[in-house]
Amino acid sequence: MIKRKRLGQHFLTSNSIAKSIVSEAKITKNDIVFEIGTGQGILTSLLCEKADKVISVDLDEELIKNAKLKFSHLNNLVLKSGDGLKKKDLFTIFVSNLPYSRSKDAIEWLAQTPFSHGVIMVQKEFADKLLAKSSKNRKAISIIATSAFEITAVLKVAKNNFSPPPKIDSVVLKIIQKNNLSEELIQTINKIFSYRRKTVKNILKQFNKESDIDKRVDDLSGEEIISLANQILKK
Numbered sequence: 729m730i731k732r733k734r735l736g737q738h739f740l741t742s743n744s745i746a747k748s749i750v751s752e753a754k755i756t757k758n759d760i761v762f763e764i765g766t767g768q769g770i771l772t773s774l775l776c777e778k779a780d781k782v783i784s785v786d787l788d789e790e791l792i793k794n795a796k797l798k799f800s801h802l803n804n805l806v807l808k809s810g811d812g813l814k815k816k817d818l819f820t821i822f823v824s825n826l827p828y829s830r831s832k833d834a835i836e837w838l839a840q841t842p843f844s845h846g847v848i849m850v851q852k853e854f855a856d857k858l859l860a861k862s863s864k865n866r867k868a869i870s871i872i873a874t875s876a877f878e879i880t881a882v883l884k885v886a887k888n889n890f891s892p893p894p895k896i897d898s899v900v901l902k903i904i905q906k907n908n909l910s911e912e913l914i915q916t917i918n919k920i921f922s923y924r925r926k927t928v929k930n931i932l933k934q935f936n937k938e939s940d941i942d943k944r945v946d947d948l949s950g951e952e953i954i955s956l957a958n959q960i961l962k963k
């Protein structure tokens with residue numbers, strides 16, 4: 729039970745929602761799909777029907793062992809155990825019902841990884857953060873996500889569609905990659921948000937740089953935050 733909780737093992741039980749997720753991913757026979765969190769494989773076999781190849785990873789070795797038996801007939805499926813966020817496979821489409829505790833890490837990893845587009849399921853609160861309109865509700869991850877991806881919410885999924893049910897409802901998001909971000913840029917955006925109440929002038933002072941801008945982080949647009957981060961990184 730502890731392992732289940734830590735690994736975010738809430739398995740989707742609705743075949744119709746699984747089909748909608750896979751259909752939203754617009755997979756062709758030219759695509760390599762990367763899935764994080766095989767779980768009991770509700771998405772995996774559907775992905776194999778559409779893609780040239782599917783690479784599906786789960787941190788839980790037992791689930792991978794079971795999936796290898798269940799899907800031994802699928803010759804375009806590669807199952808791997810381990811941390812999906814540490815894998816270096818090339819892919820065109822990303823599909824995942826993300827383990828909730830790793831959602832932020834997954835967005836940061838995806839922002840650094842070149843691919844075409846993806847469909848991800850996240851907790852509603854996290855989706856709200858990514859899509860935040862007001863600067864008060866914005867977090868570093870909102871800036872990272874919106875500068876790397878065009879994001880649209882495609883489906884709300886109630887918690888009773890999972891076993892065991894999580895505490896919170898989920899949202900399926902479509903993400904289309906616009907830009908790749910460097911690890912340094914991502915770290916700097918996170919750092920800027922740790923100085924959220926300071927003015928640009930005082931933030932830049934922390935990095936031995938000068939400015940006379942008195943605006944605070946909440947007064948800056950997403951583009952201005954990215955350019956502040958680039959200014960900090962400039963040698």
Ligand SMILES: C[S@@+](CC[C@H](N)C(=O)[O-])C[C@H]1O[C@@H](n2cnc3c(N)ncnc32)[C@H](O)[C@@H]1O
Nearest residue numbers: 735738739740765766767786787811812825827
């Ligand atoms: C929310 S469940 C989704 C499972 C399945 N795709 C579904 O829709 O029912 C998340 C899955 O991710 C796995 N997981 C957690 N952390 C992981 C990581 N870092 N890398 C790969 N898989 C991970 C868990 O073991 C779990 O099976």
